[in-house]
Amino acid sequence: MAFDSLSQKLQNVFKNLRSKGRLTEDDVKAALKEVKMALLEADVNFKVVKQFTKAVQERAIGSDVMNGLNPGQMVIKIVNEEMVKLMGSETTEIALRPGQQITVIMMVGLQGAGKTTTTAKIAGKLKQKGKKPLLAACDVYRPAAIEQLKINGEKQEVEVFSMGDKNKPVNIAKAAVEHAAKNGNQVVILDTAGRLHVDEDMMDELIEIKENVDVAQTILVVDAMTGQDAVNVAGTFDEKIGIDGVVLTKLDGDTRGGAALSIRAVTGKPILYVGMGEKLSDLEQFYPDRMASRILGMGDVLTLIEKAQSEIDIDEEKAKDMQQRLKKADFTFDDYLLSMEQMKKMGGLGNILGMLPGLGGGKMPDIDEGEAEKNMARTTAIIYSMTKKERSNPSLLNPSRKHRIAKGAGVDISEVNRLVKQFEQAKKMMKQMPGLMGGRGRGGKMGKFKFPF
CATH class of the missing domain: 1.10.260.30 (Signal recognition particle, SRP54 subunit, M-domain)
Incomplete structure (x- = not known):
């Protein structure tokens, strides 16, 4: 499970802090040195780690904390608050246009990140909120991509618009928006093609779509298991075409979790959702405070309750x-x-x-x-x-x-x-x-x- 190793190391640090009746400045610095090593081993961006530990140290080495009744607990509280701040503080929703205006969402990302599955998962989330989404199959290169989207759309009971693999993606996108206007779909989600790595052809294709279709939200899907590469990919996509938010997939896998802790700080773009499994229901809204609680071993009862309510x-x-x-x-x-x-x-x-x-x-x-x-x-x-x-x-x-x-x-x-x-x-x-x-x-x-x- 994601963050297991990081969580265990941080909890060991905190256990040592709690065991001390009083804390000295050296105690705090020694603890933060261990926190720094744990974050770097979790593949968190080194600049982010440096800024994070500096912020915690400045707040922790203060008279209110050092002379408090429970200084160890107060340091842990500061670490939690700074971690929440690092990941964005506020929960960010996909911005939808008001009323019956059509919101076009363009899904982008590298091949293998789980973009097509995530596209269907997001359609399911929007359907639960009372929207009528339309999935548009714009990946005309990957074998079976269109069929995969159709199968997932059927499972989510969401319509899939397809023109086969002989048309240009930009023409499919324009036709999908026209279809949505005639059939009352408030949201059109474009499943675009990915590549094994960022290249000019892919970027040109995405730019062409944005120039010809009124895209309201561009959402990048990245594989959390790629660690710092995921952060680099996010930076490149934002620079080339502009992104509005990120979905992190495979956060349930054997990942060190660095991408989740770095993306917001490095790119300034919010994490919207996290993929926690293969099933179409395994997509969770990203709450920075809840994720920080999970990482620090404090649990995430609110997500558990919501999962129970939605799944059962x-x-x-x-x-x-x-x-x-x-x-x-x-x-x-x-x-x-x-x-x-x-x-x-x-x-x-x-x-x-x-x-x-x-x-x-x-x-x-x-x-x-x-x-x-x-x-x-x-x-x-x-x-x-x-x-x-x-x-x-x-x-x-x-x-x-x-x-x-x-x-x-x-x-x-x-x-x-x-x-x-x-x-x-x-x-x-x-x-x-x-x-x-x-x-x-x-x-x-x-x-x-x-x-x-």
Whole structure:
């Protein structure tokens, strides 16, 4: 997961700061030296690192901090605030034109960054906001690019405008805008061609589109795994054609995260979204404060709640009924199945735990997500091998029934016994934790969200 190594190193630095009752100037400087090394190893731009550590040091070595009741905690607070400032402070939305005016968004980037998939993901986000987007297939060079956009558009239930691969991209873009005007599409998203590297032909093509079509927003898609290269690419695109914002893809991968911390500071352009997976729903609005919290190991509960609300579609009455049964420890194996399905939709166990305070940033080295997926598949097979009565009334599971279930699921009887034991433990835990399992905390935002313990 992105930032794991950086998070772990920063948390070790902070742990040492917290352990000291009082801080000297030398303590702060030594800690910031470690922070500086951690950021450089995460591939953060060296000029950005220098400015960042200087800003933190100037604020941290002050009498208010040094003589405060909890100086270590205050330094951490300053690091968090400066990191938020580094990434842009404010959350930036894609600027759409008012009313029924057509907003043309041109998606640009190098080949392999995930531009076509991201284009469809953004269309899905706009559709959720009540807009009627139109995807325009302007990549006429890459084999299957048009087909890929059509497939993704269909999945998002968004119309795709295509004229095949024999027309010039600028003509396709103009025709797409005309089509949108006739059919009530408020947003046209142009999926343009990428190259393996920045070249004059690509830039000339993009300039030609901008000269002939009223492009409102030019959004650059960059691969976070390329580190400083992503920052350099952003600078080049902005210089050549002008960009309004950036989408960072593959931030869920084994990336050091330097691009996320550098792009805004180097280019002055905001990060709009981050891609956190392969699925079309795996695109998150970029919140600098939440990202800083994740990096510093403070969790990101707000994004977790929003993910739960957007990914999990449960009938309100059914949700209330389940909450009551959970509080009474009266839930069934069918509920257990449902909660596992919810976890899958939200990106799996690692993704969820990584957003919880104190559990991200490399704190969970023993979790093998591949093995966890296999275990969930075996659990699903065991539960589906039960009869409806057994699923709704687990007390019926005597030894002979367990043997039959094990045979049906193709597992050893010990696995069935283990699941039943875990299930009983979960019932006890849920009875003790009604606030977490559907309580109304903070306006009831967690009301639809249940963890499959």
